[in-house]
Amino acid sequence: MKGNSYFARKLHSLLGIIPLGGFIVVHGLANYQAFERGPEGFAKGVGLINGLPLLPLLEVVMIYLPLLFHGIYGLYVAYQSNSNTGRFKYGRNWAFTAQRITGVITFVFVFWHVYQTRLQVYMGKITHEELGSTMHHIASSPVFFALYVIGVLAAVFHFSNGLWAFLISWGITIGPKAQRVSSYICMGVFVIVSALFILSLVAFRGDEFNEVASAAIALLGNIG
Amino acid sequence: MAETTAATKTVKFIISRQDTPESKPYTEEFEIPYRPNMNVISGLMEIQRNPLKADGTKTSPVCWDSNCLEEVCGACSMVINGKPRQACSALVDKLEQPIRLEPMRTFPVVRDLVINRERMFGALKKVKAWIPIDGTYDLGPGPRMAETKRQWAYELSKCMTCGVCLESCPNVNDRNSFIGPAAISQVRLFNAHPTGEMNKEERLEALMTDGGIEGCGNSQNCVRSCPKGIPLTTSIAAMNKDTTKHLFKKWLGM
Ligand code: SF4
Ligand code: FES
Numbered sequence A: 001m002k003g004n005s006y007f008a009r010k011l012h013s014l015l016g017i018i019p020l021g022g023f024i025v026v027h028g029l030a031n032y033q034a035f036e037r038g039p040e041g042f043a044k045g046v047g048l049i050n051g052l053p054l055l056p057l058l059e060v061v062m063i064y065l066p067l068l069f070h071g072i073y074g075l076y077v078a079y080q081s082n083s084n085t086g087r088f089k090y091g092r093n094w095a096f097t098a099q100r101i102t103g104v105i106t107f108v109f110v111f112w113h114v115y116q117t118r119l120q121v122y123m124g125k126i127t128h129e130e131l132g133s134t135m136h137h138i139a140s141s142p143v144f145f146a147l148y149v150i151g152v153l154a155a156v157f158h159f160s161n162g163l164w165a166f167l168i169s170w171g172i173t174i175g176p177k178a179q180r181v182s183s184y185i186c187m188g189v190f191v192i193v194s195a196l197f198i199l200s201l202v203a204f205r206g207d208e209f210n211e212v213a214s215a216a217i218a219l220l221g222n223i224g
Numbered sequence B: 001m002a003e004t005t006a007a008t009k010t011v012k013f014i015i016s017r018q019d020t021p022e023s024k025p026y027t028e029e030f031e032i033p034y035r036p037n038m039n040v041i042s043g044l045m046e047i048q049r050n051p052l053k054a055d056g057t058k059t060s061p062v063c064w065d066s067n068c069l070e071e072v073c074g075a076c077s078m079v080i081n082g083k084p085r086q087a088c089s090a091l092v093d094k095l096e097q098p099i100r101l102e103p104m105r106t107f108p109v110v111r112d113l114v115i116n117r118e119r120m121f122g123a124l125k126k127v128k129a130w131i132p133i134d135g136t137y138d139l140g141p142g143p144r145m146a147e148t149k150r151q152w153a154y155e156l157s158k159c160m161t162c163g164v165c166l167e168s169c170p171n172v173n174d175r176n177s178f179i180g181p182a183a184i185s186q187v188r189l190f191n192a193h194p195t196g197e198m199n200k201e202e203r204l205e206a207l208m209t210d211g212g213i214e215g216c217g218n219s220q221n222c223v224r225s226c227p228k229g230i231p232l233t234t235s236i237a238a239m240n241k242d243t244t245k246h247l248f249k250k251w252l253g254m
Helices: A005-050 A055-079 A091-116 A118-122 A128-140 A142-169 A176-204 A207-223 B002-008 B040-049 B118-126 B147-157 B164-168 B181-192 B196-207 B221-225 B232-251
Strands: B010-017 B026-033 B077-080 B083-086 B099-102 B109-111
Touching: A005 A055, A005 A128, A005 A142, A005 A176, A005 A207, A005 B232, A055 A091, A091 A118, A091 A142, A118 A128, A128 A142, A128 A176, A128 A207, A142 A176, A142 B232, A176 B232, B010 B040, B026 B040, B040 B099, B077 B164, B083 B164, B083 B221, B118 B181, B147 B181, B164 B181, B164 B221, B181 B196, B181 B232, B196 B232, B221 B232
Parallel strands: B010 B099
Antiparallel strands: B010 B026, B077 B083, B077 B099
C-alpha cells in the first residue's frame, strides 16, 4: 500500500501509547520510589534501568526515535487544526485544543528535561548515581519546580487524553457509552500518574537527595 | 389600526455581507417589521422586498440560498448567532436579538450568505457514497436488510449534506485536507447496505488516504451540531474499526 497520511497518523497514534505512554507510566513509577523510599529507592530504580543490556540502543529505538516522530509529526497535526472553543464551548472541544497545546508544551519540556538529566550523563558531566542530586537542585529552585510541574501536568494530560483518542482511532471504543466510560478511566489515569510525578518532585526537594550520590554509590557497592 | 400597532414591533438583524468571493466582508444592520411565526428566511425575504438599512439608507438586497424550507435540503445553512444551522428552521421568536447572520466561512463564500458546498459532494464522490448496480442486464433483487439494521441505517440516511458538521469541525480548514464527518458517516451507511456491502473495501480504502478518516481529531463538535441528530462520532469510530481491520487484513494478505 502506498504511504500517505493515514499511515503516518496511525503510527503517530500508536507510538504515543506504545512505547511513549508506557514509558511515562514506568518513569512515574520509578520516580515515585523517591517519594516512598527516598534516595536509596530512587537510586535503586535508576540503577535497575542502567543495568539493562544494550541500554543506548534500547533508548534510541524505544524512546528517542518514537519521541522524535511523534513530536515532529504532532507539531504538524497541531498546525493543521483550528481552535474554535469560543464558538463551541463543549468539554471535548476544549480537550481537543488542550491536546494540541499540551503537546507543544510537552515537546519543549521533554527536550529541556532530557538535556538537564540524561544528556548530562552522556556528556560525562555527571554520573547516573548523581541524578538524584541533580533533581534535588532542579526541584529546589522555585522557578524550575513550577516549570517542572507545568511540564509534567502537560505531558500526563497529553498522554491520558491521547489514550482516550487512541481507543477511538483504533476502533476500540465505538458508541457514546464506551467513549464516556473510557473518558472516566483516562481521567483516573491522569490523576494517578500526575500524582506519582508531583509527589516525587516534592520528595526531590528534600535535603537527603543532596547526599544521594555518596549514598547511592555505597548502596550499589553493597549490592555489587 | 391593528396594523400600526403590529408594525411598531420590529426584528433587528446584523448581517455579514460580501459582494464577491474575493472582496472583504462588512456588516449591515436591518430593522424590519415583526410578524408572528417568522423565521430567518422570511426576515431575509422582507429585506429583499424593501432593502433599507436600519438607518434608512438604501442598500442592495441580501443574497441567501434556500430551497425546501423544511430542513431537509441543507441549502440554507448559515451561522446564526454564532452557531451553524438552517435558516428555515430558525424561528425568530426563539432567537436572541439582534439576530446575527454570517455565511459558513469554512466554505468559499459566493456572495453575502451564499456559500459553495461543492467540497462535500467531492468528498461523497471520493468515498463512492453510492451503490453501483448499473449494468447491461437485470441483476435481480438484492439481499434483504435486517429490520434492526435498517432502523439505525435510516438515521444515517437523513444526512442532507448541509455542511454544519464541517463548519463546526476544527480540523476542516485550509491547512487540512480532511473531508469532514458527513462523508465518513455515509461510508458507514453504504457499507451497511446488503448490496452496498459488496463494494465496502473500495470505500474503506478511500477513507485510508490523505484527508480521509485520519483527519478526525475527536473534538466531537460535529455530533453536537448536526441538525439531523446523526451519530457522527459513532460512525467515525465504527469506520476507524473497519479501516483498522482492513489494514491488518491487507498486511496479512487475507
Ligand atoms: S451529517 Fe448532519 S451536520 Fe453533517 S452534513 Fe449531514 S445533516 Fe448536515
Ligand atoms: S431551505 Fe432546505 S434546509 Fe432550509
